[in-house]
Amino acid sequence: MRIQAGLRRAPRPSSDGVAFVGMPLIVMRNDSLLGLYNGDIGIVVPDRDHPGGMQAVFQDALGEIRAISLSRLPEYEAAFAFTVHKAQGSQSSSVTLILPEKVSPILSRELVYTGATRAQASLQVWGSPEVLSAAIERSARRPTGLAKRLQRREMICP
Structure with a gap:
């Protein structure tokens, strides 16, 4: 910015x-x-x-x-730089994924994967090994209850 x-x-x-x-x-x-x-x-x-x-x-x-x-x-x-969220659906020949200085609860395996897979030819990851390891170990999967609701047929589909 x-x-x-x-x-x-x-x-x-x-x-x-x-x-x-x-x-x-x-x-x-x-x-x-x-x-x-x-x-x-x-x-x-x-x-x-x-x-x-x-x-x-x-x-x-x-x-x-x-x-x-x-x-x-x-x-x-x-678009000099933008978030992983904004990059979803886009590809770029070269991507630099810049991690925060400290471990963050919003940095997850899925976020790193999404950012990394935007790169077509080269990827650079800037950040400490500790922050990257913590991100890879954290999954962003959240319990939504969707599977249970579908099994109980609580959702109405036209």
């Missing part, structure tokens, strides 16, 4: 005061008409058709590049 705040203060061309050329962004809300979905990653580039304007480019599953004006995008945020 401090990096992002510093970059926002730096003088850069921007039509809305937030985005700038070269900024990676993550889509936060689905827009099926544009074919953009929560977690899609793009890069802000100059808009060749509108001098001074900006657009975001996205690569689809087939490798095709699409450019969309920033004004048409659904809600988005800068």
Whole structure:
């Protein structure tokens, strides 16, 4: 967040005061008409058709590049770094998983697994061996009672 705040203060061309050329962004809300979905990653580039304007480019599953004006995008945020939760459903060639300095009750085997499996080619894990070991030993499984409710047929399905 401090990096992002510093970059926002730096003088850069921007039509809305937030985005700038070269900024990676993550889509936060689905827009099926544009074919953009929560977690899609793009890069802000100059808009060749509108001098001074900006657009975001996205690569689809087939490798095709699409450019969309920033004004048409659904809600988005800068994506220099983001949480494992926001990364779910996304892939990246390179991932750095940064662990907290101390053991945390919310850091679990499942969270580490989800973060690690976002990497397609390389993964770096930054943190102490003790924190990583504690995370791997902790399971986030929570008793929901769903299996019992289904067995007792307490849930009604249309």
